[in-house]
Amino acid sequence: MVLNKIFDLLSLTQTSVGRYVFIVLLSLLSAVIFLLIFKKTSNQKKIKYHKNKIFGYVLQIPLYKDRFGVLFSSIGQILKHNALYVLHTLASLIFIIIPLIFIMVQINNRCGYAPLAQGQDFLIQVTLNDTADQATLEGVSCELSPGIVLETPALRVEDEKQVFWRARVVDGSPENTSSIRIQLEGHSPVIEKYLATAYNQQRFSPEKKQPSFWNRIFYNAEGYLPADTPVTEISTEYARAGYPFLFWQVDAIILFFILTLIFGFALKGVFRVNL
CATH class of the missing domain: 2.60.40 (Immunoglobulin-like)
Structure with missing residues (x-):
């Protein structure tokens, strides 16, 4: 498979540390790719508009907490603009899912399992x-x-x-x-x-x-x-491999998702993407 050969180039060493570095590098690369896809396939102006509306109505709630008509109206507007915000992001998520599946398969193939141990x-x-x-x-x-x-x-x-x-x-x-x-x-x-x-x-x-x-x-x-x-x-049987993240040992796929989200939010300003 062509994708296997491409991802082989990103692999460093076949040690546990090398696999961890592979996940980090792939998470960073994925975050950049997903941000660019999201920026190109979403209506950034509409997303920014609805986010600002949600933020504005959230701020309005404590100001008019004693006026129930305004309070319920604010909650309704928050729900409305949140639904419209989600609607504008769904199309982009569909474009992101396809490369995401292939990347997850590659991570699972390379980092998802631990080899059999002596005596196992x-x-x-x-x-x-x-x-x-x-x-x-x-x-x-x-x-x-x-x-x-x-x-x-x-x-x-x-x-x-x-x-x-x-x-x-x-x-x-x-x-x-x-x-x-x-x-x-x-x-x-x-x-x-x-x-x-x-x-x-x-x-x-x-x-x-x-x-x-x-x-x-x-x-x-x-x-x-x-x-x-x-x-x-x-x-055959392999145990799932665990990787350290803060105080936990997490699965390779979960670690990839966490790091991709962290890199995505850290780089969204660099690429001027509204999420």
């Missing part, structure tokens, strides 16, 4: 298409790279067309490139999915799926499964 147990799930029969399900086998071991035999669920294994990381050295290799009896080649056991991969995701419109948008971190195989998905 995890689940491997293989899903076949609806046409797969019991023989095809029985012919699914799993091989893991050195440093990862299977702890249970395959659990095959015919009704769901799924096969499960439990595995464990016994050697999570950064120099190891770990993977899951799925073989179907009578089919070739072997289907492979990357398995993150260290911060040595720019992009990784719990799921690897066959290409489709939605999968190309949301599940593109590691490429796609071959379209001519009965296997529609290989998935």
Whole structure:
């Protein structure tokens, strides 16, 4: 995917610090892009007009707090101008949502998950298409790279067309490139999915799926499964990664939103944007 290669250029190191810096840089860049989009696609004069009206009527409330007619009129005007303000911003938000989705996917692919730790147990799930029969399900086998071991035999669920294994990381050295290799009896080649056991991969995701419109948008971190195989998905378990913000550990997507809002409000005067 072209976007993956573009965002690869913004990635620094594959450490936790490098991922944090990536989120900060992308938040700053996103804030600038969203401000420019908002400025170009919104009626700035109308937004400023309605904001001033709201502010004026809010100031009017304590001045006429004993005159209920004026008080209720002010509240009504605040609601009216607030609705008109929101209406003028909605069109711009629609234009912002499209790039926002692609940016969020990239952040999730690169910073959303923590690699598997040494000694950690995890689940491997293989899903076949609806046409797969019991023989095809029985012919699914799993091989893991050195440093990862299977702890249970395959659990095959015919009704769901799924096969499960439990595995464990016994050697999570950064120099190891770990993977899951799925073989179907009578089919070739072997289907492979990357398995993150260290911060040595720019992009990784719990799921690897066959290409489709939605999968190309949301599940593109590691490429796609071959379209001519009965296997529609290989998935595993990763914990969500946490990043420090003030006194909390927050999710990568939440950190991105917080920083983008902070940068947006800090830079709105520079770009002369009414929000």
